[in-house]
Amino acid sequence: MPSDLEMGQASLEDGHYAKALKLFNRVLEQSPEQADQALFFIGVVYASPRYEDASYQKALDALQRLSKEYPKSGRHEEADRMVMLLRELVAKDKKNQTLKTQIEALETQIRQMKAVDLDIEEKRRRMQTGN
Numbered sequence: 001m002p003s004d005l006e007m008g009q010a011s012l013e014d015g016h017y018a019k020a021l022k023l024f025n026r027v028l029e030q031s032p033e034q035a036d037q038a039l040f041f042i043g044v045v046y047a048s049p050r051y052e053d054a055s056y057q058k059a060l061d062a063l064q065r066l067s068k069e070y071p072k073s074g075r076h077e078e079a080d081r082m083v084m085l086l087r088e089l090v091a092k093d094k095k096n097q098t099l100k101t102q103i104e105a106l107e108t109q110i111r112q113m114k115a116v117d118l119d120i121e122e123k124r125r126r127m128q129t130g131n
Contacts, residue, residue: 003027005034008041017051036073039066043082056093060086 002010008023024045027038039062045051046059063079063086070076 004031005037012041012045015050017045017048018053021045036066036070036075039063039070040075040079043079047082047086056086056089060090
């Protein structure tokens with residue numbers, strides 16, 4: 001019978017991310033000798049853009065934990081490379097969110113300025129027509 005780690009890997013390959021995550025978390029809790037592998041694959045699941053609950057920050061947390069707690073792991077170097085990439089992605093996500101917020105604020109200001117402009121134009125027309 002395949003182990004939870006193997007079933008998690010198969011689920012991940014089949015695109016069943018939530019199931020894979022559940023299996024990897026069970027490995028993390030119940031099989032300390034495979035915890036480094038579980039953390040690695042938890043990071044992979046969260047980093048996957050196809051996973052509906054993907055989170056670069058959660059992926060980063062899992063992979064940093066692997067590097068910190070299991071420095072002799074066979075996944076250590078690969079995890080470190082992924083950490084570098086994920087840090088960039090997290091920073092870019094934060095910057096994009098800041099820019100989106102600024103865009104929304106500017107769009108609101110534009111709408112308000114258009115309303116003021118229309119109001120001024122209406123008052124001009126009234127003054128010209130004597131109403």
